[in-house]
Amino acid sequence: MAKVAFLGLGVMGFPMAGHLKVKGGHEVIVYNRTAAKADAWVAKFGGAAAPTPAAAAAAADFVFSCVGNDDDLRAVTIGADGAFAAMQAGAIFVDNTTASADVARELSAAAAERGVGFLDAPVSGGQAGAENGVLTVMVGGAPEHFEAARPVIDAFARMVGHMGPSGAGQLTKMVNQICIAGLVQGLSEAIHFAKRAGLDVEQVIGVISKGAAQSWQMENRWKTMADGKFDYGFAVDWMRKDLAICLDEARGTGARLPVTALVDQFYAEVQAMGGRRWDTSSLIARLENADRS
Known part of the structure; x- marks a missing residue:
């Protein structure tokens, strides 16, 4: 059992901290900018809440x-x-x-000056992955800190x-988000095409999902996309934040991301439709909306 602090109890952090307490058996103290969320976490999982990141x-x-x-x-690392x-x-x-790779390197250096280890460890799997404790975690930093x-x-x-390193x-x-952007756009176009062609979408997906077109997005999102329901996953606003990080990094490295840049603009159209908090599968909505206009 370790003494663990968790800073940030949003839709991802809240269940992640819970798994550290319940599944991991660790002694957990939490901090959240809105104290009511920290109090709700303590009420659900036990542990304790702290008034500042430093106190936690x-x-x-x-x-x-x-x-x-x-x-x-x-703010939660080197701020007041x-x-x-x-x-x-x-x-x-x-x-x-x-976050950006630049801030990871910046904070890794700041931590090292204080004799503290730092790992940048973004996750993939969305809210469901966090709640079920089955996230994919991609870690940068010193091998000994990782172990x-x-x-x-x-x-x-x-x-x-x-x-690799910090x-x-x-x-x-970023690689993960680039892949997802292209996959969701492709799936949106495929479902849209199937509908316009008069095909039974469920039957089509039942066949092609067993072949080379299969993906997590297809298996988990085709039905809600076909039904026009977009409240099941990662919000468009957050995806645009992530894609901005990808595109900024690409400008620095010289990588060319034409499809990613295009899909980012498609997400901007979804935002303009009122879909800022819809999940990322809502790319299909702009195609369906064009049909109705």
Whole structure:
């Protein structure tokens, strides 16, 4: 059993912290910017809540975070009452936020100055993966810090991979999001095409999902996409944040991402339709909407 702090109790962090307490058996203290969420977590799982990131991190062996973006991450680490200043030498900070590789490297260096380990460890699997404890975790950082933290991370993960030095976890998550963007757009067009062709979508998916076209998105999202229901997963606003990170990184490396850039603009159209909080499968809505206009 380890002493663990968890910073950020959104739709992902809330269940992840719960798995650390219940499945992992760790002593967990939580912090959330909105204190009511921390109180709700304690009411559900036990443990304790802290008023600041520093207070949560002070006695922890491992400090996890899952917040919104680079600035939020800086706030809970090196900002006023941030965790880094309070962490004990030898403790390890594990960041599960999807953020830039640059901020991962920046905070890894800041942590090292304080004798603290830092791992960038973004996750994939969405809210359902977090709730069921079957996330995929892509980790960047020192191998010794990864080996120390992996048994703790396992409490909410199905797959944990060490991808390389600081920033490599975030870069791998960018690869993941690039793949998802193309897959969802392809699936949207396929379902739209099948409908217009007069095919039975369920029958079509039942056949092609057993062949080379199969994907997680197809298996888990085709039905809700065909039904026009988009409240089952990762929000469009968050996907656009992630794709902006991908496109910014690509500009720096010289990588060409024409399909990703196009799908990002399609998501902007979905936002304009009122779909900011719809899940990412809502790309099909812009095709269906064009049919009705």
